[in-house]
Amino acid sequence: MMTCQYFRANLQPGTTDVGVLEHLRLCDACLDHAMGIDPDLFFRSLGGTELVPPGGVDAFVGDVMSQVRVRNAETSFAPRKAARVWQRLAVAATVAAGVAGASLVYRFEAVVPAAQPVRVLASASRVVPARPQILATKSFVETYSSHDATIVEMPNDGSDAKIVMIFDEKLPADL
């Protein structure tokens, strides 16, 4: 460490000299003198010293290492945990696929009405009942409005099923 005499003779404001700062941080006698030269050294004087945690370095290192060993013991189970995660994912994927498949089947059945026995009336003996497969592939029309259409409704006996035939030249060919 440099002497106090050398320090006082060479101290410049705004110094970053390692030797000067080292002296400033260790020598109480020169601290007050340094303040008169450069007050910014006021807080700089705090640095540099080797600080030791309460209880000492050995106790500190011992604490850290014991915690590391505990964590090591915990993480030694990690591979098994990882496998379990994959198993869980596989089970979840299977369940999700099952649910998705079931919902698809349910939707398909909702669009395609169950086949019902068609009663062929005497007045409509030539009417061929539509096949469910055809209904599923054709566009579905919910509302229809036209001045040129001819609508023929097949009479029924109070059952829910009703056959309606629409004859309209302006309708698109695929309907």
Add this chain to the structure above:
Amino acid sequence: MTAEVLRMIPTNESVEPDDRQLVEQIRRGDEEAFETLVRRKTSKVYGLCYRVIGNGEDAKDISQLVFLKLWENLDKYDPQYAFDTWLYRMVTNVAIDFMRSKQSRDNAVNSNLRLVKTAFDPEQTVTVQRKEVESVFNVVSNVLSPKQKAIFVMSEMEDLRSSEIAKVLGCRESTVRNHLFNARKLMQQQLKRRFPEYARLWEQSR
């Protein structure tokens, strides 16, 4: 001295592995290498934590947390960068997080405020005592944000250059300089308000 004799003198490099070599050993599962690293860096880590946090027990807990994080994240360290920069980044992140949560937990008056002197004689000559500088720092640095304080500590007490601090914090050098400028300004204002006898040192030097 001949080259032959020089070869016989053990150098520090041959006796103690450097930080990067230790990291390599730790990655291979060498627990003793980690213990060596902890022992080597304890003072540095604890010192920075203590300066930023201002409390020995909290600083000790945070330092231990830093080392545990270090142990868990050592795989992420890229040896092409300086180990200390990476370590400092971890310390500042953990310390700043702690300070932020602490600030939100208790905005109560710091016990250090008892040091505030309301009356002082303008003619009184002031002798700066090292212990008192530390107490003054703990009081006046309370006005700084955790990040400002960390930057101030790294610059003024750990003697890191702005470029090094920027690397540690992952920000631009100009940002570091701005924080430093504001930190100094705020601290001088606090010093003037709470410790006018010391603030006079700055006024005298103008």
